[in-house]
């Protein structure tokens with residue numbers, strides 16, 4: 001009989017770990033501080049079903065394959081065929097087709113030691129390099145992705161350009177509900193409204209943020225660089241909508257998408273939901289980032305102020321995932337294994353993957369530490 005396994009946190013990582021551990025005969029208890037599972041993958045209740053964090057699910061990745069094997073894939077939608085508006089080098093216009101060609105023609109490998117900007121400048125002109133740096137913001141959330149390790153940024157750029165991005169119909173809570181139901185069906189106890197104040201005794205997976213794991217363990221080495229981002233969510237009347245699905249301000253590092261166009265269930269009939277991320281440099285205040293966002297909307301959607309029904313904004317620090325600076329890879333991040341019976345599985349842990357996939361592959365490494373062979377495509381060693 002295996003001992004009980006404690007999992008702290010019922011986000012995507014904790015729920016994935018709970019399912020796989022329960023499948024292998026562990027008696028699993030998941031403690032979740034919130035009234036609902038999901039963590040950063042929760043979706044607000046109607047009328048505007050905004051995702052709190054996660055938007056894009058990558059169907060080309062190992063976690064999607066893991067979900068497929070279990071019949072747990074949620075309904076998904078692709079981005080609609082509307083235009084993508086881009087600001088690069090000061091000019092707002094359609095996505096420049098030549099940018100996709102230049103990105104595709106970059107060498108297949110980029111160095112770990114060099115910064116993305118320095119590496120790009122060896123292959124493309126300065127203006128194109130800055131545009132590519134701006135694109136990398138979209139899936140790293142960093143205010144200056146040019147400073148990141150070229151290998152880290154380039155691997156993610158290739159994944160993002162490969163076209164595996166989809167959106168979960170009904171928001172990410174649809175997938176969270178599927179995971180929580182499966183975990184419960186396998187016998188895992190999910191205790192919501194249960195904040196764990198100290199490390200439980202016995203085999204434990206901390207599936208929280210890295211910052212919370214640092215507090216719970218008292219281990220100050222549990223840190224890694226992350227990004228700062230201001231998010232702005234808008235509910236709007238749909239009558240005045242422009243013809244674009246997304247706007248990428250590559251200069252100001254702002255990404256806006258009309259998720260309600262892709263999935264009409266996210267907003268009431270005749271309304272739509274738009275969610276926006278703006279990278280913040282250290283010290284930039286939320287109000288200043290919001291002003292930049294509003295300025296972009298004024299230019300790209302002149303009627304938005306009159307159509308506004310609902311507005312929500314937040315400054316998010318270190319919660320969009322890990323970023324690797326030159327000279328570092330995911331192997332250098334805080335190790336998942338913290339001794340015989342404790343594992344820390346977060347999206348800033350030493351595990352491969354893109355965004356939320358990092359926490360999930362960290363959970364697989366945590367199971368490995370407990371003597372299990374993980375099922376996630378051999379804990380794929382590259383992004």
Ligand SMILES: Cc1cc2nc3c(=O)[nH]c(=O)nc-3n(C[C@H](O)[C@H](O)[C@H](O)COP(=O)(O)OP(=O)(O)OC[C@H]3O[C@@H](n4cnc5c(N)ncnc54)[C@H](O)[C@@H]3O)c2cc1C
Pocket residue numbers: 008009010011012013014031032033034037038039040041052053054055056057194195196197207208209212229231277316319320321345346347354355356357359360
């Ligand atoms: C704005 C934004 C946009 C993002 N976009 C994407 C995207 O498009 N694609 C993508 O893949 N990823 C994206 N991410 C990242 C993604 O949201 C996270 O990587 C992922 O949700 C992390 O899941 P997790 O389970 O590891 O952690 P969390 O979701 O943080 O779950 C941890 C859980 O632990 C609980 N907890 C904490 N402390 C305790 C305690 N003491 N006791 C009990 N419970 C506790 C918390 O309440 C929480 O529910 C985005 C993140 C943000 C913020």
